[in-house]
Amino acid sequence: MSAKAIGEAVSGAPSETATPLKTQLRRAERLKKLKYGALIAPLALFLLLTFLWPIGALLMRSIENPEVPEALPQTLRALAGWDRQALPGEDAYAALVADLTENKGSRTLAVAAKRMNMEEPGFRSLFMNTARKLPLEPGVDAREGLLEIDSQWGELGTWQLIARNGRAYTDYFLLAAVDLYRDGAGNIVQADPSASIFVDIFVRTFWMSLIVTVWCVVLGYPVAYLLATQSSRVSNLLMIFVLLPFWTSILVRVAAWIVLLQQGGLINMGLISLGIIDQPLQLVFNRIGVYIAMVHILLPFMILPLYSVMKGISPTYLRAAVSLGCPPFKSYWKVYFPMTIPGLAAGGLLVFIISMGYYITPALLGSPKEQMASYFVAFYTNETTNWGMAAALSAVLLLATLILYFVYNRLVGSATSGARPR
Amino acid sequence: MSQADPSATIATKAAPHVSFRGTQKTYDGEHLIVSDLNLDIRRGEFLTLLGPSGSGKTTCLMMLAGFETPTAGEIRLGDQVINKVPPHKRNIGMVFQNYALFPHMTVAENLRFPLAVRKLPAAEIDVKVKNVLEMVRLSEFSSRYPQQLSGGQQQRIALARALVFDPELVLMDEPLGALDKQLREHMQLEIKHIHQTLGVTVVFVTHDQGEALTMSDRIAVFDAGIIQQIDSPEALYERPANSFVASFIGENNALHGTVESIDGALCRVRLDCGAEVVARPGNVVGVGARTMLSVRPERAFLVSGSAPSVNLFSGEVKEVIYLGDHVRIRLDLAGSHDFTVKTPISQLDKSLQAGDNVQVAMDPAHISALDAVVESTAM
């Protein structure tokens, strides 16, 4: 019987009816898909509204630049064709006088002045003071009038700054977040070393996160192994100790570390009374303290994924390796360890990414040399309300994390691809 | 007594390949999982350790592999006592229940593993891996990962891995348990053939008596940490040494009574219902002792017309069950309410039905008079 004949025999009808059957099937499946879609729609919507949209809005903040266009629309129109090589013409001065006069004392002008002051300290007072002295006496030339109020209006840089901020979007914040800025002519240049900070901060954030992750691996791996291999009574007890940190607030834990680690703290006193040291060690308000507390707080995030992977590894694999002639320690390394890599990867990534966003612990237990990227995000958000800068730093951090995640996924993915069909 | 002195039955010329001497194992210091095990395994034989779960058979295997240490006694491999030899130095191949193929390695890498550990030259490794893959007919799968293979294929790779480094002794711990029935039967034969081809010694653990009967040269039946009987499949089935073996292996009709006399190779037993049976004495203690008579269903015959004079009973048919190649007839007979007779379809009287009275005959050589343990535990 040919395949076609079988098909007909099965469907029990001539082949013409096969087409509607297929359509029916498609329709049924589409309906099913719609039903599933409807089921996950609330969650998808929820995620979109509470996660993706805010993140998107936040990232937009890092390039939004509406202040100057709102405050100086006429000036910008007058500067539209300006080559930025020499001072602009009379019409630009006149437009500026008109803009400043119009917005005198308004919030729009104050916000624009603040925005320009970020790039060039002194611009706030230049704008506010000039506006206060306007309008000019009738008949006074706009250019001369302005120059009389402040000679800075005769400088090329002043006008370049205004022109540079003429568009609703800017790369200023993002450039600043990596210690770059645009000079008067619009070229991207390196910031002054004395003011450069963020590249170092990002490198430090990465480095500290890496160290914390490595320590979490070194300390967490044996614990996870114990948890996975001990009898359930012992491992339940151990598990309580592992999860204990989750039961107290992070602030309490950090405070406890300060009490333990400070100069007159328990650890220093203990070591001194044991005669191991005679001068108290500096254990807190430096990097050691930050590492200790961060590793302590993040250890469960390493242990739990490792544990769940290890729990699933049958002891038979090790026995098999040994029975094949491999010495016990080598068996662990060649057989057991590679099988725990997915757990190690998950835990490592988790710890690393959480570390990258750490704020409270370095802020409280570290010196200024331990502050990580998030500290500066908080600084710009709370202290200076420079949300563009905060958003730009977040964006760089997010981007760095994503790149890292991608690279990591590639490396670990290829190492564990055995677990997946190709 | 129940232990049919194995060292005596295996008084062979060649030295045994493996021997357990007075081996004991306990985990809690109170209960012996294995008590006083004496067992010789011949070079090149296929020995199956058969028993219900918890009978100690797997513990024996693990002690031999080196994953468990005997509490007392010794284990010899050839002329060497291996109690203190760590497992990785014993050079024993092992196939595990769930194959234990390393999931992060390809088939070829799995097979190379024991060879690489032994630091064989790469060229030699390649040849050996190639050969063993050919042997299990999976050459084209060498670069796959274990998860990409079917259960039967994984099983064959596990077997290949246990054999690739040419061990003289291969242990198998219920290796076919995870396979479906058809595949299991196929693999039983395949393993048996590989064993015959390579001539290695195989110690095979199973709780499946059919598997044990199919594959083994000899079977050691375990219960409660003791070897109840060690014998060839045929002897085990036809001449069970005690009531445990009789009821554990194959189907069994049990009739209870008291020994009246023992006369060499035959004995007389008075059944509780009053009838008298002539049987082969098994492990009955002596005259006057309670006994369980064991008869295999295919060793009881429906007779009509000229009947033998001994061991002829009449009973009432309760049920006739048609099974294609044979028919099972359940009878009320000689005091037993579910005495079963297995009759080939060709010898069946088609008119037979429930309620009929029939005559059943049994050859004394196929009735074993055994201890009455089962009776007392069953009551």
Next chain:
Amino acid sequence: MKQKQSTMKLLALAAGMLTIGAAQADLTVISFGGTNQKAQVKAFYEPFTKETRIAIVQGEYNGEQAKIKAMVDARNVTWDVVEVESPELARGCEEGVYEKLDYSRIGNKKDFLDSAIRECGFGFFVWSTVLAYNADSLKVAPTSWSDFWDLKKFPGKRGMRKGAKFTLEFALMADGVKPAEVYKVLGTKAGVERAFKKLDQIKPHIQWWEAGAQPPQLLASGDVVMSSAYNGRIAAAQQEGRNLKIVWTGNIYDVEFFALPVGVTQRDAAYKFLATVGKADNQKVYSSEIPYGPTNLKAMAQIPAAVAAELPTAPANAKTAVASNTSFWVEHGEDLEQRFNAWAAR
């Protein structure tokens, strides 16, 4: 006062939450918490409630303008009266975060210090950042910021607030700049360089603090021998029996303000509250609770001499003092804080 910065910020966040559920008729007043707020309760809140029968919902924050800005932007203003520092007030006023005040509803402008009367904020006390030291751990008393920099004469760690504001001023004074010229010098590029170079000298010996409660603790525990500190905090520690001393030479004082966020819902009650705060009797009570100076000139006259001597406004204390230059910090704050962060992080 001045529990600026992170430590307390987190606690304040929780505290801030508590104020959200306030009933409509109540007045929500947000301060910096701690001993300062306790003094406010006694001096201002209680008399206000007694007089007007309007209950006050207390809240605390750490001066972060982000929250207020967000409230105003979202037109959902749940805070009615907010304690604000000078530069934040100046910025907030220009940027439309704080309402312009109608002083006819508060009191007579002439009754107050000039610096207390601002377009969007009503100054109600004067505080100061001073040099404080632990008299138990220092045999010789330091007398100026130059001594603060003198590691040979006064070995040990120094505490300073983690931030550019005031830190740079102190560095310049230690380098010999006269109090009156501090902001002139700091306004130049060379002046900023000079301040940072001076800070470099003691950088390894500085223990940075962030919350106002920290300096007395650090001094008492012996972690630092000298520290910059808010004078009220030191006074509170003295009352607890700590042997801490204040050096008034080269202190920097500033006025603290109450302001109303734009779109305040309880405007009438808020003005009544400001009027209560302005009264001489109430300010007198405040200054005796915590040694911060009153802004009402009549109150100043009524304060007993012993109390007055401990206030930033006392003539002896104000003699070598520097008035915090709000417009300077509004202008250069961001730039210098960034520079400071870069310097400190290195």
